[in-house]
Amino acid sequence: MSWTDKLSDTRQQLRALNRAIPDTAQAFGALGKSVKDGGALEFKVKEFVALGIAVATKCETCIALHVETLVKCGATREEVADTLGMTVQMGGGPSMMYAAKALACYDELVERRAEAAE
Numbered sequence: 001m002s003w004t005d006k007l008s009d010t011r012q013q014l015r016a017l018n019r020a021i022p023d024t025a026q027a028f029g030a031l032g033k034s035v036k037d038g039g040a041l042e043f044k045v046k047e048f049v050a051l052g053i054a055v056a057t058k059c060e061t062c063i064a065l066h067v068e069t070l071v072k073c074g075a076t077r078e079e080v081a082d083t084l085g086m087t088v089q090m091g092g093g094p095s096m097m098y099a100a101k102a103l104a105c106y107d108e109l110v111e112r113r114a115e116a117a118e
Contacts, residue, residue: 003064003105004112010061044073051080052087055098063098067105071113080106 001009018025036043047070054062070080084099 003067003108006061007064007068010064044070044075047073048075048079048083051102052083052090055084055087055102056091056095058094058098060098060101063102064105067102068109071106071109077103077106077110 036046039046041049047066051063051066051070054066067080081103084102088096088099
């Protein structure tokens with residue numbers, strides 16, 4: 001399954017979950033907004049942190065969502081790779097495997113974005 005398909009499936013599943021538990025979904029959304037708005041770190045930096053955590057915790061759908069956001073924020077492949085290097089240093093072999101997945105996700109989403117712009 002492509003990363004684009006994974007993102008589409010994830011969004012569909014989250015919409016169904018949000019309908020099933022609207023109060024919880026709304027509260028979780030508010031938490032996300034509050035930690036991303038303002039503060040000492042720029043939004044893009046916070047997304048790099050989130051990507052590192054997603055890789056370290058082996059959450060493929062989280063990887064896809066945060067890589068997609070980083071692509072939209074204009075993150076370069078070098079910035080993503082640097083973040084992944086730090087994640088590997090902290091998480092060892094398992095993080096290395098998921099870091100490779102994250103970089104493949106980045107490459108696919110950037111390629112799809114470029115194709116869509118043509």
